[in-house]
Amino acid sequence: MSGERRPGIATESIHAGEIHDGSGAHIAPIYQTSTFTFSDMQAVNDWADGSGEGYIYSRGGNPGRAALAAKLAALEGYGRGPDVAEPIAEIFSSGMAAIAAALMGTAKAGNHIVTQQVLYGSADHLISGILPEYGITNSRIPGLDPNLLENELQHRSNASVVYLETPANPTLRVVDIAETARIAHKYGARLVVDNTFATPVLQRPLLLGADVVVHSTTKYINGHGTVIGGAAITTDRDLMETEIASLIRFTGGVPSPLDCWLTNLGLKTLPLRMARHCSSAATVASFLDESPRVAETHYPGLAHHPQHIIARTQMSDFGAMLAFDLGDYGAAMQFLDRLELCTLAVSLGNVDTLIEHPASMTHRVVPPEERAASGISDGLIRLSVGLEDPGDIVADLAQALGR
Numbered sequence: 001m002s003g004e005r006r007p008g009i010a011t012e013s014i015h016a017g018e019i020h021d022g023s024g025a026h027i028a029p030i031y032q033t034s035t036f037t038f039s040d041m042q043a044v045n046d047w048a049d050g051s052g053e054g055y056i057y058s059r060g061g062n063p064g065r066a067a068l069a070a071k072l073a074a075l076e077g078y079g080r081g082p083d084v085a086e087p088i089a090e091i092f093s094s095g096m097a098a099i100a101a102a103l104m105g106t107a108k109a110g111n112h113i114v115t116q117q118v119l120y121g122s123a124d125h126l127i128s129g130i131l132p133e134y135g136i137t138n139s140r141i142p143g144l145d146p147n148l149l150e151n152e153l154q155h156r157s158n159a160s161v162v163y164l165e166t167p168a169n170p171t172l173r174v175v176d177i178a179e180t181a182r183i184a185h186k187y188g189a190r191l192v193v194d195n196t197f198a199t200p201v202l203q204r205p206l207l208l209g210a211d212v213v214v215h216s217t218t219k220y221i222n223g224h225g226t227v228i229g230g231a232a233i234t235t236d237r238d239l240m241e242t243e244i245a246s247l248i249r250f251t252g253g254v255p256s257p258l259d260c261w262l263t264n265l266g267l268k269t270l271p272l273r274m275a276r277h278c279s280s281a282a283t284v285a286s287f288l289d290e291s292p293r294v295a296e297t298h299y300p301g302l303a304h305h306p307q308h309i310i311a312r313t314q315m316s317d318f319g320a321m322l323a324f325d326l327g328d329y330g331a332a333m334q335f336l337d338r339l340e341l342c343t344l345a346v347s348l349g350n351v352d353t354l355i356e357h358p359a360s361m362t363h364r365v366v367p368p369e370e371r372a373a374s375g376i377s378d379g380l381i382r383l384s385v386g387l388e389d390p391g392d393i394v395a396d397l398a399q400a401l402g403r
């Protein structure tokens with residue numbers, strides 16, 4: 001075998017970034033410490049003039065956090081050619097902390113954010129309710145339609161960032177990452193992509209031209225529902241050091257050593273889990289699509305999904321998030337109350353199947369008129385297909401839909 005051989009993504013998920021600390025421990029310990037000792041004043045002075053290395057204080061950095069960051073950076077850069085620089089990552093205490101740092105790192109008072117209509121509820125509120133108070137304005141382009149985006153950026157010379165989520169939460173609308181990056185860059189704006197639904201196993205935005213990728217690691221990356229966490233990954237070292245890493249250090253949204261350790265453990269099986277998640281979701285989507293009780297099924301893998309071709313082009317599989325419409329509020333309530341296996345809860349990407357009603361739960365903070373504009377109807381249900389036997393998931397949905 002030639003020296004050119006690169007490990008596969010499952011191998012990378014298991015081995016990239018792993019710490020071998022000299023104790024012989026097979027699994028890295030949890031560095032449950034707030035501070036780190038200096039050997040002497042020379043070491044203090046080396047740290048102060050930047051020539052020393054190592055850890056000082058766990059808000060600035062911790063070995064387990066660095067290990068998780070290295071693994072995630074390796075996955076987001078997996079398969080990159082020489083034209084894409086090696087990514088670096090920072091880990092946060094939540095997906096929202098990562099999104100806030102990515103947006104505050106790319107937009108300052110007087111700047112403007114252009115984003116799509118449908119967004120994760122809290123990201124929506126950050127952009128439309130919080131950042132404007134700090135002088136960062138925003139506008140919405142449904143689906144980030146390329147012509148409308150180009151027109152918007154022509155008239156917004158202060159737009160410094162385009163923010164997108166694909167597939168989007170909860171409607172599963174897909175946005176073309178490469179095309180959006182091309183247009184953003186033409187007008188001097190950066191592109192930040194929330195890759196939570198797809199994960200780097202299915203979609204790698206940095207390879208398609210995005211400047212920053214953000215994640216809620218709470219979801220598929222951890223995968224077991226034990227941690228709230230986030231990450232930001234970029235190929236722009238300067239942006240990472242002067243903005244994103246600086247923001248985590250000075251606003252303090254850092255993850256605990258235990259949370260990093262649990263997330264790293266979950267991440268090792270991400271490729272394996274995604275394969276099963278995707279195949280089960282395809283089964284569930286075709287069942288729902290054929291059910292006379294379901295008005296509409298939204299899943300990027302269905303041929304009638306409006307952006308099915310874009311999804312095919314930029315994703316290696318279609319993920320395990322889907323949404324379906326039961327027509328009205330009453331039908332949705334009755335269905336949700338009849339479920340036995342599927343768990344009524346917000347969040348997603350866990351080993352077990354989670355189901356929720358966006359209008360009452362995840363997207364309750366979005367004003368009703370905006371919900372309607374985003375396609376979040378009162379009959380819409382969001383499903384995160386888990387790793388149970390797919391026949392059991394379908395049987396539960398079937399009994400709850402009724403005869």
Ligand SMILES: *Cc1c(COP(=O)(O)O)cnc(C)c1O
Binds near residue numbers: 123197228
């Ligand atoms: C959950 C989620 C977030 C927010 O992440 P937290 O870890 O809950 O802060 C952001 N984007 C998407 C797409 C999500 O699903």
